[in-house]
Amino acid sequence: MARAAAGPVPVVVMGLGFIGQEIARAALASPEVELIGAVDTSPQLVGQPLAEVLGQPTSKLKVADSLERALGRRKGVVLLHATGSRLPQVMDQILDAVKLGVGVVSTCEELAFPFLKHPELAAKLERAAQKAGVAVLGTGVNPGFIMDRLVATVGQVCGPVRRVTVTRVVDARTRREALQRKVGAGLTEDEFFALVDKDQLGHVGLVESAALCALGLGMDCDDYEEEVAPVFAEEDISGGAFPVRKGRVAGIFQSVVGLEEEQERVRLELTIAVGAEDPKDRIEIDADPKLVVEIPGGVAGDRATANTLVNAAPRLTAAEAGLLTVLELPAGR
Amino acid sequence: MARAAAGPVPVVVMGLGFIGQEIARAALASPEVELIGAVDTSPQLVGQPLAEVLGQPTSKLKVADSLERALGRRKGVVLLHATGSRLPQVMDQILDAVKLGVGVVSTCEELAFPFLKHPELAAKLERAAQKAGVAVLGTGVNPGFIMDRLVATVGQVCGPVRRVTVTRVVDARTRREALQRKVGAGLTEDEFFALVDKDQLGHVGLVESAALCALGLGMDCDDYEEEVAPVFAEEDISGGAFPVRKGRVAGIFQSVVGLEEEQERVRLELTIAVGAEDPKDRIEIDADPKLVVEIPGGVAGDRATANTLVNAAPRLTAAEAGLLTVLELPAGR
Known part of the structure; x- marks a missing residue:
């Protein structure tokens, strides 16, 4: 019986808007992942204690201005990405993460099935993910769960x-x-x-x-x-x-x-x-x-979306490299 | 994006009781599998046209008395197995199939999670399946779907x-x-x-x-x-x-x-x-x-059970070798 690697999967949250904050909270609550970093480019947030941003004193992290800085030397990290709905908007962020050897689970709605509207971007992501040996997935509640x-x-x-x-x-x-x-x-x-x-x-x-x-x-x-x-x-x-x-x-x-x-x-x-x-x-x-x-x-939208990302992260490290859809995820945690 | 191999997966049904017959009908109805054989050891059934057993004229198969005979020279076959609820009862049938290089999806209820009551049989199956490079799975509606x-x-x-x-x-x-x-x-x-x-x-x-x-x-x-x-x-x-x-x-x-x-x-x-x-x-x-x-x-029990087996068969050929549970199956067809 295939099982995920032992120990929590290190994750970084990118984008500390409403949903990104929910994702950070869900990551802190999950025994399956370890929140090791948070990234946002907004000047009001960079350098702030995550505990203050979330109103939740359990975290000792500070908001970093780049994924590289948030990663430090950690390997096998999965990025929980929540910065935009359209794939062309977020393509560079995802490619940059992939090139750093980081798997990506994103709320980007168009990434849930990019083959339809953005077949060329999808092919580019597929190649980059395969080359880097990581998996990339768009998910959430809708798209990503209820209707698919x-x-x-x-x-x-x-x-x-x-x-x-x-x-x-x-x-x-x-x-x-x-x-x-x-x-x-x-x-x-x-x-x-x-x-x-x-x-x-x-x-x-x-x-x-x-x-x-x-x-x-x-x-x-x-x-x-x-x-x-x-x-x-x-x-x-x-x-x-x-x-x-x-x-x-x-x-x-x-x-x-x-x-x-x-x-x-x-x-x-x-x-x-x-x-x-x-x-x-x-x-x-x-x-x-x-x-x-x-x-x-x-299904309550915001919190549930955050949970789908956090619950997908450990599955991603066990998956084949490439561009995935939620249809390929297994049922269990 | 990982996809299953092109073309329908060849399947054999073993056990032509009520559920086995439903499985044969579901296999005939599915574009994802090709029913290439049916096996039962009952003297009343061996040699009979499957079309007559099912009351469905579309099949030209006859009921074989052994899996080997039903397989002929086909490779990459998945056995849809419906002969018993208890793992010790059906262990030899499953092991025999695995040794022939045949993946197995079974209605055997105890096979849905054999690690609990039969850890030694589970370990034996896991070893045999890995050695043969095929996957073995117990599924159905209950266990296998509604409650898990x-x-x-x-x-x-x-x-x-x-x-x-x-x-x-x-x-x-x-x-x-x-x-x-x-x-x-x-x-x-x-x-x-x-x-x-x-x-x-x-x-x-x-x-x-x-x-x-x-x-x-x-x-x-x-x-x-x-x-x-x-x-x-x-x-x-x-x-x-x-x-x-x-x-x-x-x-x-x-x-x-x-x-x-x-x-x-x-x-x-x-x-x-x-x-x-x-x-x-x-x-x-x-x-x-x-x-x-x-x-x-x-969920209607009998027909739905048959569908879960038929729908799992193509997933099995794409899965890693070994003893699987339904928790490891992907969502999609």
Whole structure:
């Protein structure tokens, strides 16, 4: 029986935004990893005690301004990377880490399945990772879990899959203010679509999930159709980071449909809105047998994302070198 | 990105009982495997056309009396094995297959985690599989999926796990007559416990699931307590393979509790009874965040078991040689 190497895996966190801080906390809580460094380039953070940044006195680390400095002489380190959603944005950071012999687990949504939108960057990463003998992985809750990895796992009990539908409904009031703004809460319809046109609004990674979902269930989609629409507040909504008046945008509805020869095979529907009713995750697989899986309340986004990164780190050191997807990760810790 | 070898994986089914037949049907339906043989030692079956045994005209195979004969000259074959629940019963069949260079995926419940009850047989299998360069795996729905692999996968979004509870309720009327008898339906209380004492009644594999569950969630149980109790019919129950009168045994309630230093960490509860109300699978993980996953109606046992074997076969040819558990399988097809 293959087992991971004994002892906790040394990890460094890069990017101390909201999610990066959650990752640092999750790493400190896990017996499977040892947090040996934290990196951020913001002048307000460099040199600060991590304990102060996190409001958690257990760490004695200080924030470094580069990965090299954070690594010191440690070997076999995995970078927990949380600095951006788009692959072109973060490509250099990941390549630099790989060249230092460091494996990378990243929240970068487009890295979850880079073969679709960035095949050349994916090939470059694959070559670099193989050459350095390390593994690179994009993960998180969405993409990375609810709409892809979990679906593929559940599909192991099914015969050939005809169609899959995954629905995720998140009440944005349970999430940070930045996310409430990111889904357009409080905007007018015109403001909403102006931001959609500028690519400044909406969830990144849904089409990557759809591609992973298809691959993981053995389906062969040749086209993906994406749609973004506002969800409007049907009454005044309070309880979020700011009130949203009736008639204003409460959040976003986003869907991707994966098609095979014009037949719908994959449908992913994501609603993130303040006051969204009946928050949950739901997977419905049309196969033999048919299967419905529900997570009442849904998987909590931010903390769960941090856990997926931390839990993946030890798996990475046991994996083959190269560019991985979550479909290749084993089930266990 | 690692991918399985191109082309379907050749598989042979051994054991053409109810589950073995389901496996053969699932193999015929899957584009990922090619059914090249079927083996059974029963004189009524040897030499018969598989198409007739299955009531499915698509196959041109005949039932062979030995694996060697079924293999012919094919290489890289995986055996889908369904002849028994106890490892000592089936050990020789598995060893023989391994020595022929054949990987094995088996429904043998004790093989799902043989390190607990049969550490010596496990070590022997591990050595033989490594020497032959093939992989050996025990899987199915239970053990193999609902109470272990799925739990470990879901736990990837959680921090350190304090406690996990998995509940599975099966209305035995939806299952074959042999299963209804296996859980004691129709017996008196005395008859029930007489069979329990003779180890002839009850579900095999629950403690194996508990051990996998603990391992997969990073918990360290040092003791497992198992309990078997009858479920009584509260009224006359019809709709099964035979009627069950009020007051008679309707089925079984079985539980395993995994303890770490006398603290309960894992609780698995399985009810299989004719007329069981609200059939479902439910996983509850007490961690950060807390998580509940429900499968309304539950995963259908027999067909789903067959699918887990067929879907695992291509993964086996890509895996490292040795004795595997489902925790090491990747999520995707």
